Amino acid sequence: MKKSSISNNVIRRLPRYLRKLDDLAYHGIDRISSGELGKQMGLTPSQIRQDFSCFGEFGQQGYGYNVEGLRYEISNILGMKNGYSIIMVGVGNLGHALLENFGFEKYGFQILAAFDVRAELIGTTIADIPIYDGAIQADFIRENDVDIAVLAVPKRMAKEVAQNLVDGGIKAIWNFTNIELEIKDPDVIVEDIHFSDSLLVLSYYLSELTNKETAEDD
Amino acid sequence: MKKSSISNNVIRRLPRYLRKLDDLAYHGIDRISSGELGKQMGLTPSQIRQDFSCFGEFGQQGYGYNVEGLRYEISNILGMKNGYSIIMVGVGNLGHALLENFGFEKYGFQILAAFDVRAELIGTTIADIPIYDGAIQADFIRENDVDIAVLAVPKRMAKEVAQNLVDGGIKAIWNFTNIELEIKDPDVIVEDIHFSDSLLVLSYYLSELTNKETAEDD
Numbered sequence: 001m002k003k004s005s006i007s008n009n010v011i012r013r014l015p016r017y018l019r020k021l022d023d024l025a026y027h028g029i030d031r032i033s034s035g036e037l038g039k040q041m042g043l044t045p046s047q048i049r050q051d052f053s054c055f056g057e058f059g060q061q062g063y064g065y066n067v068e069g070l071r072y073e074i075s076n077i078l079g080m081k082n083g084y085s086i087i088m089v090g091v092g093n094l095g096h097a098l099l100e101n102f103g104f105e106k107y108g109f110q111i112l113a114a115f116d117v118r119a120e121l122i123g124t125t126i127a128d129i130p131i132y133d134g135a136i137q138a139d140f141i142r143e144n145d146v147d148i149a150v151l152a153v154p155k156r157m158a159k160e161v162a163q164n165l166v167d168g169g170i171k172a173i174w175n176f177t178n179i180e181l182e183i184k185d186p187d188v189i190v191e192d193i194h195f196s197d198s199l200l201v202l203s204y205y206l207s208e209l210t211n212k213e214t215a216e217d218d
Numbered sequence: 219m220k221k222s223s224i225s226n227n228v229i230r231r232l233p234r235y236l237r238k239l240d241d242l243a244y245h246g247i248d249r250i251s252s253g254e255l256g257k258q259m260g261l262t263p264s265q266i267r268q269d270f271s272c273f274g275e276f277g278q279q280g281y282g283y284n285v286e287g288l289r290y291e292i293s294n295i296l297g298m299k300n301g302y303s304i305i306m307v308g309v310g311n312l313g314h315a316l317l318e319n320f321g322f323e324k325y326g327f328q329i330l331a332a333f334d335v336r337a338e339l340i341g342t343t344i345a346d347i348p349i350y351d352g353a354i355q356a357d358f359i360r361e362n363d364v365d366i367a368v369l370a371v372p373k374r375m376a377k378e379v380a381q382n383l384v385d386g387g388i389k390a391i392w393n394f395t396n397i398e399l400e401i402k403d404p405d406v407i408v409e410d411i412h413f414s415d416s417l418l419v420l421s422y423y424l425s426e427l428t429n430k431e432t433a434e435d436d
Contacts, residue, residue: 093314191417193413193416196237
């Protein structure tokens with residue numbers, strides 16, 4: 001594997017490929033050319049071949065890609081076969097929504113428990129996931145060798161709770177707080193999810209459309 | 219403006235630049251070179267210059283970029299000065315979380331109302347936003363010339379509600395349902411937000427880290 005030299009842009013395209021392949025499989029398509037795949041995803045065939053060449057040879061010249069095979073390879077590259085364990089930290093509206101609707105298992109993750117500091121939540125369950133006292137989360141991480149914490153606490157608590165997760169030995173934090181966590185340990189992976197990035201892209205295209213219509217009216 | 223030829227990849231980097239510039243301004247930095255900006259963002263200086271050259275000339279040779287000036291230009295390009303109006307469609311846990319925490323106004327959007335079909339919610343407010351009966355949302359869009367709908371309804375209702383929004387004349391849908399909406403009208407902009415893309419990138423890096431550690435142990 002020549003993984004470590006692979007650019008972040010290539011990595012970020014992998015989940016998109018996976019979604020497209022799921023969609024193709026769902027529609028009963030079992031083979032696709034790089035040309036057709038590119039057309040459907042807004043990428044050039046050469047970009048697709050280049051992306052996949054980072055990980056080995058997936059296609060067969062002239063035959064295109066086997067949809068199931070490629071799906072299997074990409075899901076492996078993304079670590080979906082590793083069965084990473086997850087805890088949810090913070091069960092406000094967002095944490096609640098993620099527990100009920102996200103479907104962690106679908107991507108190969110195991111969700112073990114959720115944590116909150118509010119007494120009325122502790123001891124209850126959401127979507128069969130037990131909610132424990134946030135005070136014991138670091139111990140829980142240590143005892144269960146938890147891989148990933150989903151951070152969905154209020155902004156004002158974000159840094160303190162993140163440090164507590166790191167102290168417990170968490171390996172990765174999926175950060176929904178929109179706060180820069182500033183984790184000192186370089187071996188802890190932090191992936192921030194920024195809703196605003198997506199809304200601003202929408203706003204750009206809306207603005208472009210409006211400009212076009214105005215130009216046509218002139 | 220040569221907007222329409224600009225690649226989606228460049229557009230998707232603009233909100234990231236904006237976040238970085240906000241961060242720089244917050245830390246009192248008023249000027250930055252493309253080299254330093256690139257270093258902080260994991261991009262090459264030439265990629266940064268190329269990205270910005272799509273929109274005109276923002277920097278001055280040898281002086282770098284003015285942080286406030288560049289922030290202003292990018293926020294304009296992203297349509298943040300247009301004051302787009304927004305409605306929230308679906309006030310479950312996710313819609314509730316977005317209304318309370320997202321801060322649409324911070325990005326220049328005006329959030330007008332929310333809609334749900336559950337009788338116990340209709341007539342109440344969340345974060346001062348009134349919740350109306352979903353049955354009247356198409357009329358509301360027409361009467362108020364609403365630009366953007368945030369779609370946060372359960373999956374099973376996603377397509378039907380989306381069609382109702384389009385019938386009302388919505389211009390853009392920010393789609394949180396993880397369902398492919400299949401809108402026929404090419405002038406309606408749909409931006410899907412896929413939480414899983416972000417978690418799978420985290421999973422990739424975690425997997426890479428584990429492989430590295432295993433290799434070192436051998």
